[in-house]
Amino acid sequence: MTIRLAVIPGDGIGPEVVTEGLKVLDAVSARFSLQIERTEYDLGARRWHATGETLPDTVLDELRAHDAILLGAVGDPSVPSGVLERGLLLRLRFELDHYVNLRPVKLFPGVRSPLADIKPEQVDFLVVREGTEGAYAGSGGFLRRGTPQEIATEESVNTAFGVARVVRDAFTRAAGRPRRKLTVVHKNNVLVHAGDLWARTVREVAAEFPGVSVDYCHVDAATIYFVTDPGRFDVIVTDNLFGDILTDLGAAIAGGIGLAASGNINPQRTTPSMFEPVHGSAPDIAGRGLADPTATILSVAMLLDHLGYREASQAVEAAVAEDLLERSTAGRRTTAHIGDAIAAKIVG
Amino acid sequence: MTIRLAVIPGDGIGPEVVTEGLKVLDAVSARFSLQIERTEYDLGARRWHATGETLPDTVLDELRAHDAILLGAVGDPSVPSGVLERGLLLRLRFELDHYVNLRPVKLFPGVRSPLADIKPEQVDFLVVREGTEGAYAGSGGFLRRGTPQEIATEESVNTAFGVARVVRDAFTRAAGRPRRKLTVVHKNNVLVHAGDLWARTVREVAAEFPGVSVDYCHVDAATIYFVTDPGRFDVIVTDNLFGDILTDLGAAIAGGIGLAASGNINPQRTTPSMFEPVHGSAPDIAGRGLADPTATILSVAMLLDHLGYREASQAVEAAVAEDLLERSTAGRRTTAHIGDAIAAKIVG
């Protein structure tokens, strides 16, 4: 059993947290006799400054030959906003057809939520964010740029194909959970075309899943429920932009983006899926051992699960859960110390 | 001193909360010898069912002849999603050029926030939401609707004219507040065209306001700060869609949409501005005296302030603040009881 893993440490705190993710993967490899064949790819701000490249086609081709990708973070203030995000991160998601951007929102016992009187069991849901279309399609432009008559547009592109497959994936995940509840989030009273396509698609796919109950929530109202009644959610499915916004809020209520994992998944596995912490490159704290590697380590757990190593994945999640419980009493630890502690629990 | 007020009670709990808003306005009228000339307009679900009309041109013309509009809520499950929102509410905002959608986020003493350990002084900011363009422009459509090849689009339309005027308004408001801080919220690493227009515009307008400090925050990160550090915000300026989402979240952290007021403002006063609670029509609780009229009453305070009746506006806000303080000890009250209590404090 060998995992061919591509590693993209990226920018800012990316390399630091990825180091800890790999440390944990080494522990998993030892305990579960899994072979990990790693190839590291130097992509991000440094490469862009040196060569002007964000993601060369040849590198993309090499990445395709892997089983999975572990990514740290992308983005740096020295690079114009959007260049690395669009040219590297989003290009990977789009080219590798990661149409399921899976983001669990889970409050682990021992972790402090900013919400008053909240219990871990009230925050345990899954956001299935569409990952390959919507407002992220890159369709937009300028007219008369730089003049008082300028118009700048952004187009959200939604296809029956793209919506149906992510909605079906979300139904499937909901059907596999005890509560079997799916909440569709959109803004169909304003975005009437995309909203109509989403609503029709949900109605159609729902017929295939009679055991799953479905409700609908406008995105604005959803943010209210995130902070007043997160327990109402089991699985959420939503578009790329709403999913981006809601999952940061979700990370916040579950104790912070230092803990929020994600998978950019191609469920058919025709391309490598990519796992990354939800937090960004956080250049302000980079290189100082301050970053929390937990989100990356939980992303490693998602990676293992995706590749079918269920037991290994659960071992990682259990080690994290144990470490999080202990944190309330532990003093402040560095990035490496947290990685060490979690890895040690896995080796046992 | 006469205010020509157009009243649109609308749907669901709209009529109930508007009744209380008008009750308070009567109290203001008595105490400050203000004349209020009211005309009520029957718009919303009932009219649509009866006549197919959402907002006839003749009614729009009549509305223009008023000093301000008080609106309850619009929307009913018996009407297809979007029909009343686009045909009535958004049409009013667009036709009357309400480019400043002003939404204070303020935690009043005595009100319970869902956030742990939060103090009222930590939640006191103003969201200036653009109100007449962006993703609300209504630009979008279908290709091959109903087929597996369907494409549904939504276009966010942003103009130099539209962005500059709302950004300038936000700077002006920030300059008038003690902290003089403006936070621009967008998603300029993905929505690179609109984001670029917003960023350039902010840079240009900032030159006119050297006393105001400016920072920028991606919309996803902004939701995190709303729940972990709302005290960092003083004035926020953002586009129509992000503003919609953030202000519901803002309402939630400030104690709920039962308290959140808003003004759809044309600062030049060439058209009547429109004041409305942020909550919707809430058909599930309509007609049962359960709705909280406070958001509408605070919207009346905003209306008075906009028309230059500063003292009257402050009297309403003070009465609300007093009532909110007492609520923690009072039992559950009906919509009318809350209106009575606040009105009584104003008459004195």
Ligand SMILES: CC(C)[C@H](C(=O)O)[C@@H](O)C(=O)O
């Ligand atoms: C960095 C950015 C392009 C990205 C996104 O918007 O998807 C990030 O916010 C995320 O959520 O992964």
Ligand SMILES: CC(C)[C@H](C(=O)O)[C@@H](O)C(=O)O
């Ligand atoms: C009802 C809806 C069209 C409206 C909006 O999206 O603007 C509402 O959510 C609001 O915030 O006033």
